[in-house]
Amino acid sequence: MRDITTVAFIGLGVMGHPMAGHLAKVGLSLRVYNRTAAKADSWVAEYGGSAHATPREAAEGADLVLVCVGNDDDVRQVTIAEDGVLGSMHEGAVLVDHTTASADLAESLDAACRKQDVHFIDAPVSGGQQGAENGALTIMCGGDEKIFTHVRPSLEHYAKAVTLMGPAGSGQMTKMVNQICIAGLVQGLAEGLHFAEQAGLDRQQVIDVVSQGAAGSWQMNNRHKTMIEDSYDHGFAVNWMRKDLAICLEQARQINATLPVTALVDQFYADVQQMGGGRWDTSSLLKRLRPRD
Structure with a gap:
């Protein structure tokens, strides 16, 4: 398996833009594609490399192809569609999908790659835009151990932890666990802050105290200030x-897992969307609890 020197990065949104930037900063040759071409041109103006009109063109000659788009359909469009990356990837190249998508999609992409003698790793990330910008993401991977070992050094340029969880689909399954846990944590934090406010307590002082004990979490440490300020942009x-x-909920149905809290919080987020908060941060669950005019 040849060394990774040329990388194609597909999807330059709030996550992909800084992730690709970290790779360019360490001297890798980047070939990029974004559905909105102006974003790819802007990225190239900032970091160098080359922008391409289709994912297929971007993947030509790349040793490693990284995808970071919106959902299952978007992944299919940039990978297995007519102008997708699999149309030009060379034998032995590796496709890594950073999109949070379904495990079924990961397994089907793995099968499609094998037919073309291309390797596949599903590798959803956690850490948000801040983690991407700081090169401190957590990456959960599914795939062959030998291939994982080969691509891991490249992924570590924008991650603090890169872990192989099992065969293809295991990374996506682990990301589902991550989102299930976050949903419950954020709702609990929202209710706690709401209770403190209604009780007339100093909310910052409350957080300063309880964050030092068993209630402490990343969400509490990183989101309580903006929640208190009622700021979610x-x-x-x-x-x-x-x-x-x-x-998560669809996968739970497939494997007969019971997720009552996740299902409930999902409906709470639907309420936030009805309030016009679809683009607000997930910590906006607190806004749903506050009295409205």
């Missing part, structure tokens, strides 16, 4: 979280 959007939770 940042971070991971409610619309994206609902997409992820739909994947």
